[in-house]
Amino acid sequence: MIDYKSIPDDSLVAQAQKKDYQAFEELVKRYEGRIYGHTLRLLGNREDAEDVLQETFLNMFKGLENFRGDSSFSTWIYRIATNNALMRLRKLSHGERELNDELPPPESMKRQALASHILDPKDTLLEKEMLQELNKAVDRLPEKYRTIFLLRDVEEFSTDRTAKVLGISEAAVKSRLHRARLYIRELLLKKYEEKAEIQ
């Protein structure tokens, strides 16, 4: 009996291309968790994330015979998932969410005097609160920034890999990521200024 768990991705792909369904299933098992988390983050609700998850692996099954390994399997499957999720997002939004919105220019260097420890919470309650605020801030990012922020800073993809998943240049990844981070930093600090005023 073949132990599929110990076979590396590219060999599994080769097996799956030869119609070995168990090899395909092992690839699904290996990536379903990460892909689900990724689509849920992008879409924000379980139903859509689940649909896109199914769609993605079905697309993968259909596309396997044409997969030539120009990028890694992992990059390829993320690209399918991201495209599917973004397409769904566009369909759902009906233009409500301004998908290609630009971010306002950062209020720049303001507020730097705020103690940096507020973003470095030591107690768990504050940390939980901060994470909630962070989630809200990420939700407010326009799509083209949000996807990059999620891939780079949450899922910890490299710049290179993010560029490949999204089919854009590394320079574009870097500059949008920087804008996104500045925006989130500013929102978080604002939130805490407000809280400090109330107290």
Add this chain to the structure above:
Amino acid sequence: MSEHHDCTDCKRIFEKLSEYIDQELDQEECLVFEEHIRNCRPCLEFLETLHSTIKLSKQLDTQETYRIPRDVSLKLHEFLKKECKLL
């Protein structure tokens, strides 16, 4: 924007904060960056809060909410078995 931060040096540094944190600057740029930071407290503090924001973001990845529920996984495998056989 405070008066101090209208200076072009600070603006240049400001644009490079992320690349610095991500260690994507080349050696020379890195030296210039660090030289500035050493002597400019506002830029240093900005760097620190940005860095903290990024560190906090990484924690979003470990949140329970984003784990795949068992029934979602089972449904996925059932779905694929059925659909792929039709192809």
